[in-house]
Amino acid sequence: MPAETDPHERTWMAFPREGFTLGEGADEREEGYAAWTAVAHAIVEFEPVTMVVDPTEMSRARRMLSGDVEIIEAPIDEFWMRDMGPTFVVDDARPGALAAVDWIFNGWGAPHWAEWRKSALVGRFVGEHLGVEVIDSLLVNEGGGIHVDGAGTVLLTETVQLDPRRNPFADKARVASEMARTIGATDAIWLSRGLTRDYDDMGTNGHVDIVATFTSPEHVLLHEQQNPDHPDFAVSRQIRGELEAAFASRGRDVTITGLPAPDTLRDDTGWVDWSYVNHLAVNGGVIACGFGEDAADARARDILAAAYPGRRVVTVDARPLFDRGGGIHCITQQQPAVG
Template sequence: MTWRMPSETAPHDRTWMAFPREGFTMGDSAAGREECYAAWTEVAHAVAEFEPVSMVVDPTEIERARRMLSAEIDIVELPLDEFWMRDFGPTFVVDDDRPNVLGAVDWTFNGWGSPDWAEWTKSAEVVRGVAPLVGAEIVSSTLVNEGGGIHVDGAGTVLLTETVQLDPRRNPYADKRRVEAEMERTIGATQAIWLRRGLTRDYESLGTNGHVDIVATIPSPGRLLVHAQTDPAHPDHEVSRDVRAALEGTTDAAGRTWDIVDVPAPATLRDAHGFVDWSYVNHHVVNDGVIACGFGEAVADQRATALLEEAYPGRRVVTVDARPIFARGGGVHCITQQQPRVEAS
């Protein structure tokens, strides 16, 4: 069999998310906790306008989830500690020789390199709870990886970051050749494009050490949307310039050079904790729509909406306030995971 991860623009059966639960990531203030619950709930309701949503909920949060989520959102009770579904949840794949078969890649998850603050052992088991519910075959992998650490075009190309898959806290014995072989086996990627690093904030305490999904994405074959920090006062000005230059020298699996579209960052440079990594690249594509990150900046948010509408023609862009999500280490893409549609058996 040959597994393949479809493009995120391919038709979805549903989107999976995980409901927040109390812990380090959420914060220790009552206001912070309420802000976190509300942000995840807003994204779920935005996605539900376009396609079904299944929400994994820890037993300690069932009552709250039922109170906050609309009745149309399916609640799946499973033990959780972290709630970034993109990263520990299944990376769904299909088998083109068996069009009615769904696969679920179960990457090894160790909490983004097992930092001292991370609680991840419960969430690392979620794939094995979710896969049977949707009839997916589990594709086991010993590679420590997260769904936010890859982007694909569905036709053989994958974007990776050296500081993620080659992170010694994740895969101390890996090299590019081994990682690329595993990407081909699990998601059907035959052309790996390696970025040297990710955005600056992503290397701080709540960061992932360089996830690609806030740096670049592939909206259609041969095209890239790339985060562009245009202000030289921000350290990501140099980072995004280097990323673009590196991508200009690569081709996709079909041998095409890239049409690269810059997606400018918001004007805000800092928050209370330092330089922000606010990125419009970190959006979630849904059936007939796009759930975009907003940052409370009318001009920048509207500019990003226009770019996304052009990149995804025929899809309606819905913007949610992503600042509470980014304050906890990620964005809209990081808390969602698409399940591709397969033929009925």
């Protein structure tokens, strides 16, 4: 699996459709449609975007999306492309060879509220649409549950891949073996947990893509909650310690840069998990989460610009995404350029 900073052919997304995730009432639904649309329009300034759209939403998608966004019709229920869609890999031995890993998707552990059976077929659909090899996996996993450095290392979370609602018979060795078979990962680094909000009923149970990401094999960006009143103050320090110990045990000199959380601590539901780590690197740019805090958003842009030299950082309001359970990285999936 290439690094996300490698060149992309395009970014894949899925357009929202009516249901529990999108929200109740016209205002909530319109807010969701607008948020997904804003992310697509930000990305398409840098690289092509292909949007999978449910038949019930085709007219709305055509109305809201610019003509620069390619639309493909397919049945979906959930619309978090990172998690339900394929993970793309390349074959170094065959230049130009692209494949799509089709994980099993069960709605983040088959919670009572999730609608996922249609979207569970999207990984294979995308691979077959592109005419590339589809690599089947019996592991229940989501793209937001892994991060790679492009050089063989994968970050995992014990509460995701070893979640009994996902993989009741898995252990670390079996998961690591499957990561080697599917995405070519030769080294699995396990984190013990994710952010606090992610363990709520609508959470993913600890996705890594809201916690830490590689910008290169020698550099990690880490969510940093700086307010001791928030439970993630302790969590982010625990995860930093786990990463430091993992890299030290491997003799790797990896810089870990804290990406401070915004100042807001709570919303109407509880502790927020607002995280600037959940961004998307695109060709020549970075699509960053914004949270309506000018100073914090600007600080995050500066850190991201330094971490990704030569890329233009664009902020998109991600609060409507986080209200529904994720961020910009969660609703996108990069297709690497090959050949």
